[in-house]
Amino acid sequence: MTDRTENETKVTSADGRDVDRAWEQLAPDYERARTREDSLDRLVEWPAQREILGDVTGRSILDVGCGNGGKLAELVGDGAVSSAGIDNSGNFIDPESHDLQLINADLNELASMRELTGRTFDRIMFLQSFGYATDPVRTLTTARSMLTDDGFILLTRTQPIRYALERAEKNDTSLGEEYFSDSSYTYRSGWNDQIALTKRTYTISNLLNTFSAAGLWIEATVEPQLSEDTARRYPHKQAWMNRYLGILIFKLRPLPERQTAGAQ
Numbered sequence: 001m002t003d004r005t006e007n008e009t010k011v012t013s014a015d016g017r018d019v020d021r022a023w024e025q026l027a028p029d030y031e032r033a034r035t036r037e038d039s040l041d042r043l044v045e046w047p048a049q050r051e052i053l054g055d056v057t058g059r060s061i062l063d064v065g066c067g068n069g070g071k072l073a074e075l076v077g078d079g080a081v082s083s084a085g086i087d088n089s090g091n092f093i094d095p096e097s098h099d100l101q102l103i104n105a106d107l108n109e110l111a112s113m114r115e116l117t118g119r120t121f122d123r124i125m126f127l128q129s130f131g132y133a134t135d136p137v138r139t140l141t142t143a144r145s146m147l148t149d150d151g152f153i154l155l156t157r158t159q160p161i162r163y164a165l166e167r168a169e170k171n172d173t174s175l176g177e178e179y180f181s182d183s184s185y186t187y188r189s190g191w192n193d194q195i196a197l198t199k200r201t202y203t204i205s206n207l208l209n210t211f212s213a214a215g216l217w218i219e220a221t222v223e224p225q226l227s228e229d230t231a232r233r234y235p236h237k238q239a240w241m242n243r244y245l246g247i248l249i250f251k252l253r254p255l256p257e258r259q260t261a262g263a264q
């Protein structure tokens with residue numbers, strides 16, 4: 001069932017859950033903004049993500065919440081193989097390689113996706129999409145089970161302090177009150193101010209505890225910043241970063257299976 005208001009689209013699934021379909025409308029605006037010359041994704045985030053991925057030649061990659069698939073297509077162009085992207089906005093580029101499969105599906109169904117049955121991946125990416133997992137520990141645990149032996153997960157999230165500061169500015173409250181508030185947060189993104197996104201708030205400890213609960217350890221964390229040269233060329237972006245900090249990037253590896261009590 002679809003109930004469309006001017007600004008939001010709510011869809012109710014067969015089991016009665018409210019499914020937020022804002023991204024079906026937002027996807028083209030997001031991709032337009034992402035590919036702008038001065039987008040932070042282009043200037044800071046994607047270069048930092050690529051650096052952590054390293055050489056992808058011969059690596060299979062799963063991109064969860066892949067947007068239009070453009071980032072994954074770039075990785076396949078650079079040698080990645082047998083790769084798949086999942087997104088439920090249905091706004092995909094034409095996959096021009098048999099090593100690139102783009103699947104219109106809900107990332108919350110990762111465990112039961114027919115296209116992924118029995119497959120493993122060297123790299124699994126959640127680039128600004130992890131916040132859409134309704135059961136974050138379950139989703140990460142499933143992803144962990146799909147990693148090859150030396151595989152890792154690359155996961156990025158917006159600094160939660162950014163959202164807390166935005167709410168404090170809007171509500172005339174304090175940073176701490178908003179950072180530790182657990183009510184959900186509805187906001188209109190800069191990509192299209194007609195479409196509202198609703199997010200659950202989170203703290204750094206929520207995030208770290210989620211990784212632990214999913215049996216993952218953090219090999220590296222990066223808080224990417226503009227280079228001096230880029231900051232000079234795009235001072236408005238440096239001013240934004242000075243205020244709102246940017247994103248966190250985590251490289252996550254599976255913890256060794258826990259020994260059961262009494263095991264040798």
Ligand SMILES: C[S@@+](CC[C@H](N)C(=O)[O-])C[C@H]1O[C@@H](n2cnc3c(N)ncnc32)[C@H](O)[C@@H]1O
Nearest residue numbers: 023065066067087088089106107127128129132
């Ligand atoms: C901020 S965009 C990030 C896109 C891409 N990963 C990137 O780095 O450019 C978030 C993406 O998550 C997708 N998404 C949101 N909820 C989803 C869900 N339940 N299942 C699959 N994809 C979802 C959206 O359609 C959108 O493409």
